[in-house]
Amino acid sequence: MADDTPALAVQGLTKRHGSGAGAVDALVGIDLAFARGTFTAVMGPSGSGKSTFLACVAGLERPTSGQVLIEGTDVTHWTEARRTRMRRDRIGFVFQDFSLIPYLTAAENVALPARLSGRRAQPEAIRTALARVGLENRAGHLPGALSGGQQQRVAVARALVTGPTVLLADEPTGALDSATARKVLQLLRAAVDDLGQTTVMVTHDPVAASYADDVVFLVDGRVGGRMAAPSVDAVAAQLAHLDQLTGVAR
Amino acid sequence: MTALALRSLRHRPAAAVATFMAALLGTALMASFATLVESALSAHDDDRELLIIMGGIVGGWAALIVLFSVASTVGIVAGQRTREAGLLRTIGATPRQVRALIVYEAGVVALLAASAGAVVASIGGPALFAALQRGDLITAASEYAGGPASLSTAAGAVVLVGTVAAGIASRRATGGPAAFSPRQAEVSALPLRRWRILVGGLLVAVGLASAVVTVTVTGKAGDAYAAMQTSGSASIVVGVGLATLAPGLLRLLATPLRPLLARSGSGHLAAANTTRRAHLLAGTLAPVIVLVSTAVGTLLMIGIDDRTLTAAGDPEGVGGTITMINSVVIGMICLFAAIMVVNAAVAVVAHRRTELDRLWRLGATAGQLRSSIVLEAAVVAFVGILLGLLGSTATAVPYAIVRQEGVVPDGQLWLPPLIALVAAALTIGAAWGAQRRSAR
Structure with a gap:
């Protein structure tokens, strides 16, 4: 495999919800490639297809047509079980609602992907992962005993511990206040800079997007623009512009 | 809160099914025995003791199991409302209002189910009585005399226990902090309450x-x-x-x-x-x-x-x-x-x-x-x-x-x-x- 194979790519990705007259096109022929070690924010107004895009890439939903390539391998037509294993082994996930398992401790949550793969988790790797997010002394706590920001940092540790091909983050700061959100974003940025972690983050927050290398704007299921080295103001202005565009179109 | 409770019930009938089943079958069983006790009051002297033993003692065992099952089932269903209780409280419902909602819901389901159970028992009671008569355990001199008194007592006990159990469980559901976020992980397990240890130990x-x-x-x-x-x-x-x-x-x-x-x-x-x-x-x-x-x-x-x-x-x-x-x-x-x-x-x-x-x-x-x-x-x-x-x-x-x-x-x-x-x-x-x- 050549080194310039993107960690993640989609070609002609289309997703249609429902059928007949009531059908809604969530994604319409999206072509995108995410090079290794890059941090990309995917933005767009509500209903632009951001969440559907992430669900298709993660194998949670099957696209209507098009392809999802993980390190050049087409995973689109894999069986449900095979896509589940792919998600477990090669994709790290950070969700808006943290998605920690409430009856597992912080350390056990981080060890979960390994346990589900049938491997014994390496205690050293778990410790390192928790230390990376600054929670090594919270290893034995259940999620209920952690603050929202701490829970999300555990989720980041869990997403990184397997050394995934791609880290997918779905509004990772959506449920956090701005101070704890900054801490989580710094962790994601550090994973890109220090570990070369390819990261794709869906967000509607210009501040969150400013931590990324690139921003991809989705509008009505299509790629509506890109921006390199985004600043908060530029992203906010572009979003407002897109809102206006879709407002006119409707 | 009353209107909200009824709406919530209509919206999620599945959640009420467990409570309904327990209260329906429980009342049917318990009230059937209760009719024997009521019949004993007017029965022939030879039959009184057996009817009281059958209805009172064996029926008492059944009542214990029934009431425990109703309380336990209501507890499961009400305890599952923690998340929703937190959500209602973030939009301004007081803990008391949320508890009232849970109690009212359980009460309505238990009342409907217990009423239906009493109807079943009004058939089951005479059948049990007839079986005892056929087995020569009671004489032909006695007649079935179960009526509204025994049926409604049994049904009332089921409704009461179901409602009280909902009240207790609702305290757990609203026990979290006021700013409980629906996104947060669930509240962790509390140790067994002292009264519960006491009741269990006593039994x-x-x-x-x-x-x-x-x-x-x-x-x-x-x-x-x-x-x-x-x-x-x-x-x-x-x-x-x-x-x-x-x-x-x-x-x-x-x-x-x-x-x-x-x-x-x-x-x-x-x-x-x-x-x-x-x-x-x-x-x-x-x-x-x-x-x-x-x-x-x-x-x-x-x-x-x-x-x-x-x-x-x-x-x-x-x-x-x-x-x-x-x-x-x-x-x-x-x-x-x-x-x-x-x-x-x-x-x-x-x-x-x-x-x-x-x-x-x-x-x-x-x-x-x-x-x-x-x-x-x-x-x-x-x-x-x-x-x-x-x-x-x-x-x-x-x-x-x-x-x-x-x-x-x-x-x-x-x-x-x-x-x-x-x-x-x-x-x-x-x-x-x-x-x-x-x-x-």
Whole structure:
């Protein structure tokens, strides 16, 4: 495999919800490639297809047509079980609602992907992962005993511990206040800079997007623009512009 | 809040089904016995005692199981509202209002179900009475006289217990901090409350006391049935007592099983769930304990009675009939307990859709989710059977001693393994069926 194979790519990705007259096109022929070690924010107004895009890439939903390539391998037509294993082994996930398992401790949550793969988790790797997010002394706590920001940092540790091909983050700061959100974003940025972690983050927050290398704007299921080295103001202005565009179109 | 409660019920009928089932079948069973007591008041003198024993004592055992099951089921359903309670409170509902909503909902469901149960009992009561008459246990001189008084008393007790149980469970549901975010992980398990430990301990003590009384007092009485009156209830009371302590007992007894389970990913999840979320799974454990304890204890007692009655001096030569009627009645009680096992297992698993979905997104395969739920149910069944068999000895051992069979009964030793097998199959089967709807 050549080194310039993107960690993640989609070609002609289309997703249609429902059928007949009531059908809604969530994604319409999206072509995108995410090079290794890059941090990309995917933005767009509500209903632009951001969440559907992430669900298709993660194998949670099957696209209507098009392809999802993980390190050049087409995973689109894999069986449900095979896509589940792919998600477990090669994709790290950070969700808006943290998605920690409430009856597992912080350390056990981080060890979960390994346990589900049938491997014994390496205690050293778990410790390192928790230390990376600054929670090594919270290893034995259940999620209920952690603050929202701490829970999300555990989720980041869990997403990184397997050394995934791609880290997918779905509004990772959506449920956090701005101070704890900054801490989580710094962790994601550090994973890109220090570990070369390819990261794709869906967000509607210009501040969150400013931590990324690139921003991809989705509008009505299509790629509506890109921006390199985004600043908060530029992203906010572009979003407002897109809102206006879709407002006119409707 | 009243309007909101009715709307919420209409919106989610599935959540009310468990409460409805328990209250309906429970009232039907309990009220059928209550009609016998009411009939006893106007019955011929010869029949009064038997009607009171059948309706009052055997019916009392049934009432204990019924009321416990209703309270337990309502507790499961109301406890599952923690998240929603937090959500309602973030938009300004006071804890009192949220509690009122939960109590009102449970009350309405219990009232509808108990009314329907009373109608069933108005058919079941006369049928039971006729069976006793056909068996020559009561004379033709007496007539069935059950009516609104006994039916409504039984139904009222079910509604009252259901409502009070909802009130207690609603305190747990609203117990979290006011700013409880619906996105936050659930509140962690609280230790068993003191009153619950007290009630459970008291019931176990009462059951053990009747076991002791059976051996020391009633077993030596002239009446061959005196021992049965004190002994029959012992396993039921101990079983309900242990079931009251179910969350603590599950945590305690499932912990040694952890290393055994932790070999696979799904076992690892099941092990963590049975120990750390014992307060949720205890809802399934409690009816298993009651089923096994009741069925094994009382059925062994009937068996011992059947074998030794002649030697003990059959007072009126009706031993065979009493055995038959006892078997039918105990069979009905056991059937109810068995239905409650399924009812509770389904209610507990059906609520876990969000959690299973979360595990699936993180990479747990459908097969892993299935096996983790089944393993969990197996742990619950194992612990329940263990405790249930322990409870059953409170009846079987004293009765065997009194009837000169020694500590271990002489026959029917196939019964405990059979009941254990049935209990395990019901618990695991119900969880398996419920997860098919909850998991993907």
